[in-house]
Amino acid sequence: MNIGEVARKSGLPPKTIRYYESAGLIEPARTDNGYRDFDDSDLHRLAFLGRARGLGFTIEECRALLELYDDRQRASADVKRIAEGHLSRIDARIAELNAMRDTLADLVSSCAGDGRPDCPILADLGAGVSRASATGNRPAAKARRQA
Amino acid sequence: MNIGEVARKSGLPPKTIRYYESAGLIEPARTDNGYRDFDDSDLHRLAFLGRARGLGFTIEECRALLELYDDRQRASADVKRIAEGHLSRIDARIAELNAMRDTLADLVSSCAGDGRPDCPILADLGAGVSRASATGNRPAAKARRQA
DNA sequence: CCTTGACCTTCCATTGACTGGAAGGACTAT
DNA sequence: ATAGTCCTTCCAGTCAATGGAAGGTCAAGG
Structure with missing residues (x-):
């Protein structure tokens, strides 16, 4: 998936998605031409971010929440x-x-x-x-x- | 009045007062040594700003309100x-x-x-x-x- | 093959309202 | 003379994006 498509599906602007990558919240793959190549798990994380930010969690809180989300053992x-x-x-x-x-x-x-x-x-x-x-x-x- | 004194009297930090000057909201005089020299009207404006900002008015709104405050003919x-x-x-x-x-x-x-x-x-x-x-x-x- | 247009890329600047800190000059008291 | 406090300016950083410039890529149409 290119950034435009994932932007449409996640409801986040491309700029914001690039910003989230620069903040280390997502790490999409790259295709040979240098384009970002998002998979479903990236999309999922972005949707998660959109929701959490919509509830007013800061980026740092989102980072913590995503870590916990990834951790199947979390309390x-x-x-x-x-x-x-x-x-x-x-x-x-x-x-x-x-x-x-x-x-x-x-x-x-x-x-x-x-x-x-x-x-x-x-x-x-x-x-x-x-x-x-x-x-x-x-x-x-x-x-x-x-x- | 030096900036420290006016800061104490207005309740605003010196940094904030300098920032307000840079934003054109106040124009204190200067003494020979380059220090800002505040008079009562400066102090008054700063107190006004502190209140208005405390009520959540933006800097631009404060600017507009100060202009109206200065205008004896305002509606x-x-x-x-x-x-x-x-x-x-x-x-x-x-x-x-x-x-x-x-x-x-x-x-x-x-x-x-x-x-x-x-x-x-x-x-x-x-x-x-x-x-x-x-x-x-x-x-x-x-x-x-x-x- | 060439062009058009829609994508995509990175990098830099800006937003609002300060706040922190560095580097250095000025004043006061001892 | 020196210490300590005050003052000055300038630069950078905050937070979470957003705007824009300059340029690369791709698919379609002529």
Whole structure:
């Protein structure tokens, strides 16, 4: 199978598949002309990767999961540990986004949104520095920004 | 004010402050020795940025908000539009994470997590390619991965 | 045989928002 | 004079791709 076909079947773009190879997650064979030559097991791994990434597992987690997947002797506890770790990170992220959401929704609902310049959103964002440092606007709270 | 002091007062690391300057969000003066020399308005803008970033606004949104903040004639509707757009993106992201969470929680709860190799999590991730492409595992659904 | 077009290859750059570190100048206190 | 802390710039790396350039390969049609 050429990369185009496996891309269609796996649902992953060719670029991403090449990237996964460069990351060492797959090792497709090569034909004489230098083209990658994927077999069913490559396709299977790619589908696995697509699913795992879709669930938000990082590449490194995917690597670990694939190793466990290959290991017929693995303990399900090892897999569960990875999944649970990931689950708790998702939960934390959800909680964080919910907090943002509530604050922002408050601000939005308090803003008239008309032609007048008075805007509680800007007023709040620009509130005094003292309050900023009093409310814990410290870099410590390493939030995953950019939602 | 040197960068260290303004960093303490704003709660932003010096590196981040330099980055914001390089991004054109602030323009602190310089003293003769080449040190940045921040005044209260710089500090104010940095505090504004810290808040806005804390709410998940992107740098470009922050730039737009700062411009509106500087513009005494701005219409609150302009600000509200940005905030609402951001709010809906947060909502979408929350929904997406919740969907992931539910799927993952299902898988985790179905896994014994003991020393035996049987693992429903891997079984599901590795489920047939046909199912993968039948369930819409397409790159179209550009999710913000990595939670 | 030649061309067209669809593939495929590698390599490099870019994204966002920083963060780490190196190399070196400046200031303060002893 | 020296130590220690602060400041400067510049370069590289993060994560997971994605975009694009330059060029090789292949099958079909004229």
